[in-house]
Amino acid sequence: MYAVRVGLQKFGIKHNFEIESIIRLYARWIREGKLSVSSDWNKDLGITFTLQDPCQLVRKSFGDPVAEDLRFVAKSVVGEEHLIEMYPNKSNNYCCGGGGGYLQSGYTEERRAYGAIKLKQILDTGADYCIAPCHNCHSQIHDLIHHAGKDIPVVHLWTLICLSMGILGENERGYLEERLAELGL
Amino acid sequence: MADATMETTRATPMVVPHQSVFLDKVKELLPEGGNLSMCLTCGLCxxxxxASGLHDMDPRKFLRLCALGQDEEIxxxxxxxxxxxxxxCVYACPMAIDIPRLVYEVRASWPRETRPxxxxxxxxxxxxxxxxxAMGARSEDFQFVAEDILEEVKETQEGWDDLAVSFNRKGATYFLNQNSREPVTEPDEMVPLWKILHTVGADWTYSTVGWAAENYCMFLxxxxxxxxxxxxxxxxVDDLGCKYWLNTE
Known part of the structure; x- marks a missing residue:
């Protein structure tokens, strides 16, 4: 998104559309009652989640307001008491090391060294799962956790939204792993 | 003893300052010079x-080397x-110095074939x-995979008979892009998003042109x-007359 948003400005490209992030729409749709999510499924389970603020979405594009939307959505689907924050966060969040082309750069050892701060932040929360609503963050955090020999699944927000509404199909649970693999089927 | 302390040590300086051709070039490109000469050397960055410490470099050192004209090193x-x-670093910097922009310009100074x-x-x-x-996925394959997965969902899951995926539908409100990773390696990950869009009644379409969300040319x-x-x-997006370019992130 950053590449398009800034590219349009940088190269003076005339266009008739606006740029939107699905994260902001999730929040709006939940507020408008169009997306009837619930965190009831997690009341007794008590599975905990932490949340990665993608740099390109938050610090580099829409700032703290979208970080608040992100939290509103996450809390709505997993329960406020089950969301454990990393610090610092929002616009002051640490990059995970998945951006800037790092994943394709061949500098694997450096990429993991870069990600050490993020890995520590995640482990410090003690959360069972990590929500990463960005593909590069998702891949990088998955790799960091796996490489550290830890078991903290990384999930997209769409998976949790559908899980909370009881509409997540059997094949759509690739990232949920054992604890949630069967829930609501 | 007294004489010795008065004597000026003439050790070789670590860095011999030069006028930086590179810094001047970058400043020309940036609004208000990108504040690149306003570094207070505070080290908040x-x-x-x-990335501090990787290859014995950090943002402040990088900027200082640049300001001191060490073009070859940077x-x-x-x-x-x-x-x-x-x-x-820009967020933390009291002078809002755009070091990432400097990094971008240095990346661009590498001969193209030597970049990663x-x-x-x-x-x-x-x-x-x-x-x-960026994964080289052909549009016809993207469309085939999406339609194939859609049929499978309709056949195997109850209550999704009306679930729809359209391509190149003019006048749709949202032009939805998709990271190539999904159609190429994990197509089932697209389905939850379709279900959400269907549930809220969103008017959206995919396109066979410019649909991939990623952009490595910027990183290059x-x-x-x-x-x-x-x-x-x-x-x-404009050819289809869509109101929003919608990112899945």
Whole structure:
């Protein structure tokens, strides 16, 4: 998104559309009652989640307001008491090391060294799962956790939204792993 | 003893300052010079940068070397590929110095063929495919996979008979892009998003042109290729008359 948003400005490209992030729409749709999510499924389970603020979405594009939307959505689907924050966060969040082309750069050892701060932040929360609503963050955090020999699944927000509404199909649970693999089927 | 303390030590300085051709060039490109000469040397950038220390470099050192005209050192360090240009340093900097922009320009100063092969290859793939897929996914394959998965959902899951996926539908409100990773390696990950869009009654379409969300040409610091990709994507949205370019992130 950053590449398009800034590219349009940088190269003076005339266009008739606006740029939107699905994260902001999730929040709006939940507020408008169009997306009837619930965190009831997690009341007794008590599975905990932490949340990665993608740099390109938050610090580099829409700032703290979208970080608040992100939290509103996450809390709505997993329960406020089950969301454990990393610090610092929002616009002051640490990059995970998945951006800037790092994943394709061949500098694997450096990429993991870069990600050490993020890995520590995640482990410090003690959360069972990590929500990463960005593909590069998702891949990088998955790799960091796996490489550290830890078991903290990384999930997209769409998976949790559908899980909370009881509409997540059997094949759509690739990232949920054992604890949630069967829930609501 | 007294004489010895008065004597000035004439050790070789660590850095001999030069006028930086590179810094001047970058300043010309930036609004208000990008504040690149206003560094207070406070180190807030480096203290909060995950790339600090990699290859014996950090944002402050990088900027200082640049300000002191050490062009050869800054244009040769592989560190520019280890900074993700995440802008946390800009956020922390009291002078809002745009170090990531400097990193971008240094990346761009590398001869194109010497830049990391993986990033170069991903940009090339995006230029070669009409969907701008960094994984080289062909649009007909994207459409085939999406429609195939849709049929499977309808056949195997109850209550989704009306679930729809359209391509190149003019006048749709949302032009939804998709990271190539999904159609190529994990197509089932697209389904939850479709279900959400269906549930809220969103009016959306995919396109066979400019549909891929990723853009490695920017990371490659190839302005011409970056512009080509963005122009292709922007035209695709406007050709369909969509109101929003919707990102899945």
């Amino acid at each position: 480096s203290s909060g940068c995950p 244009t040769s360090t592989p560190w520019v590929w280890m900074c993700t240009m995440c802008q946390r 092969k993986g990033i170069l290859g991903s940009c090339e793939q995006a230029l070669k495919t009409e969907g701008n897929s 610091a190839d302005d011409e290729a970056w512009e080509t990709v963005v122009r292709n994507k922007a035209k695709a």
